[in-house]
Amino acid sequence: MGEVTEEGGLFAEEEGLQMYQTQWDRFKLVVRRLWKNKAAVLGFFVVVFLVMFCVLAPYIAPYSPLKLNIPERLQPPSMSHLLGTDQFGRDILSRLLYGGRLSLGVGIISVVLGLIPGVLLGLSSGFLRGNVDAAIMRGVDIMMALPSILLALLIVTVLGPGLINTMIAVGIGGIPSMIRLVRGKVLSIRETEYIEAARSIGANDWRIMIRHILPNCAAPIIVVATLRLPSAIIMAASLSFIGLGAQAPTPEWGAMLASGRHFLTTSWWICTFPGLAIFLAVLGLNMFGDGLRDALDPKLKS
């Protein structure tokens, strides 16, 4: 006779196998739903292409992103410089390819940086309730009393300008909304029967939080993190744009836009292409994220 375990009930092994199958089935279902969504597929490929180009930058970039070439400065797009050159004669295409590694990378890392504390605090807040919950939620209220860019500005002021501090600032900015999301989800999950079942066979708080509640929050967390990515990219680039993120001569999309501003009247290409790159990345991620939301957790819509 099988043992009664929290995961499977009787016949644990057999049940376990079946669980694996249903998880796999669920994954296949999500992929199938996503695949049917033309916009999501298009968005996915836009993002994959952008990431691929940026990862391959050292192999495909026609020029060095940093090498100055004053005689060829401010050249419009041509065969030798597909997207033109900037005020120092640097090839814009090459700078875009290298810059994407920073702009996209900073976005991804800052989302992850905000995700981890956000999820942990949200879990504790919703699960432990009481004073812990009250304290965390007051903190959230205070953080939300500051517009997020101002919060980021203050953090960068304290930490000093630079890309790493930009990531931290943007990451911290994402924590409050993640706490709220996870907390709300936990509050509804903790009242369900399977949590009571787990508790009744003696699972401790930690185990219930990590093994039972967290997996059931996974879908909305993934969706919100994906949808947060484009705004993190925009925010990080905007910090660089006002000179507090990437520092010259680092190729970064926001910083490239900022340095091109002064040549708006004469050389439209300097500002147009870095902006277009940000736009495409954000557009692709939005389209994919919306599709992912509809496929994984349609209730999150609105």
Next chain:
Amino acid sequence: MKGLPAYIVRRLLFFIPTFFAVSVIVFSIIHFLPGDPITWMLVDNPLFVSEEVIEALTKYYGLDKPLYVQYFNWLFNLVKGDWGMSMRTRAPVMLEISTRYMNTIQLAVSAMIFSVIVGIVAGVTSAVRQYSWFDRFSMFGALLGAAMPVYWTGLLMLGIFAVQFRWFPVSGGTGLRALVLPTIALGMARTATMARLTRSSMLEVMREDYIKTARSKGLKERLVIYKHALKNALIPVVTVAGMSFGGMLGGTVITETIFTRSGLGRIAVESIWTHDLPMIQGVTIVYVIIFISLNLIIDVVYAYIDPRIRYG
């Protein structure tokens, strides 16, 4: 007191602890700074650094007193209206801020109004004529618009409408003409989300039974749409509009930088660049006050529009 007035009073009381908490954070920025605040402030003026200057500044800012004394002095002066002197312009912080904060509110509010009006009109029209060319076109536009970061939209519009066509001033300026491009740049992304939200909310409401009832009563379609459907469809739209005000206000930081408009956002960025600590603190406090007050107004409007809301 009951109902709305009590609700407003309660929200006003909630204002106080939030303000205190934020004031503690803004005050403690000084002590989070790398090194001590005086050297941090003088980093751009190495010529001024001498024992006497440091001593005088330490005394001026009261940094030799215990922390809680410093905080209460600072808070007291803040309430009194003495916000210190800007390191950069040598003018009182209060003066700098009070002459410019309206520009920022003006920009944020006009961008908000722009995005709410254009978003709702486009969303309703799309929903009423679902799958028409207008619907497809505006929803495609909304998809693109939502992905346009304000600094790019702003630069493109400057390049096209100010530099090429010379319809609008390239930088600075006051009055309505100078407000047009910044408003559209700042409002663009929000307009797009408003339009999408209004459309989906409207489509959902149009499927409700009371809409069928209204139609079967023989009401004109216009009346059904604008009197019955729109009113209910707008509730989630107003909520999102309210929540997005913070983003709008924060967006002024970037927008003012692009359009070289004078305002709090510009002050914020410039004072961070120039290590102008009293100014950074002042601007942050003002942003928070504006933000909290406008949220209060929005909450009241919301409670007024939707009578089902519990004043809690």
